[in-house]
Amino acid sequence: MNTIDKSLIGMEFPAVHVTVDCGGVQAFAHSIGETDPVYFHRDVAIARGHGDIPAPPTYIFCLKTQIADPQHLYQDIGIDAGPGKLLHAEQSFEYYLPVCVSDQLTFKERIADIYEKKGGSLIFIVLETVVTNGKGQQVAKICHTEVLRADA
Amino acid sequence: MNNTQSGKIAVGTLIDKVTLPAIDHTALMNYAKASGDYAPVHLDTDYARSMGFPDVIAHGLLTMAYLGRAVTSWSSTRQLRNFSCRFVDVVHLGDILMCSGHVTAVNHSDGEQFAELDLLVTDQNDQVKLTGKATVALSGG
Secondary structure (H helix, E strand, C coil), X not given: CCCCCHHHCCCECCCEEEECCHHHHHHHHHHCCCCCHHHCCHHHHXXXXXXXXXXXXXXXXXXXXXXXXXXXXXXXXXXXXXXXXXXXXXXEEEECCCCECCCEEEEEEEEEEEEEEHHHCEEEEEEEEEEECCCCCEEEEEEEEXXXXXXX | CCXXXXXXXXXCCXXXXXXXXXXXXXXXHHHHHHHCCCCHHHCCHHHHHHCCCCCCXXXXXXXXXXXXXXXXXXXXXXXXXXXXXXXXXXXXXXXXXXXXXXEEEEEEECXXXXXXXXXXXXXXXXXXXXXXXXXXXXXXX
């Protein structure tokens, strides 16, 4: 049975740096069935006022997880996140500046909250990631809530 | 090209629905490669069955990405300020997802106008798979 030390709230993970890659954005856009030329032609993106080809809204989540494997993250904080124990419950994004190809992003993730429901049989873990660009400007905030079945 | 000039938007305005092809193994493998999420429950039938599912299930973030497509094709990525969702139910192979939404409020702040949207992803049986919300900045006009 999992129990979680609530003093982990506020714990920060090492920063992750990534440059938004054109091939990666286009493969992602293709995989979700996008046909809008704004994701495939730089001149279209610029004509529509983007700095470069924009990233589809949820792509920044993938940029983070491609580099920082969430399984390792859970191991680091002593959570047994084996098969069937964790469920993705909620996901949110706040966008402050556009994310485009060639942007250099830094992801800083921390445990924003841990709480229980149903007498402790469900443990909710909220991970918050602040994303900044190469100029140090905040471009987005990602919030990711997982539910852990404590008795699984 | 844009539906979101402020004069055209009011409470109750619908975003254009997006209906997706039935979920299949190829769609899940393509998303796994593009997203980096290779969790076996999305790719390996035997593994998914060992967890009690009839077959592999779709990535939650794939469903959210489809919904994001509906929002940004109605507006644009640059106008999106906020996008959130709750994963309500598992998406199975063969499910035909439909993304929809409507405006619940139009707000003004710092000289800009924003539409608040309630969003929904349902399947071919009208079963709710995901509920969401978004805030979209409206263009002038």
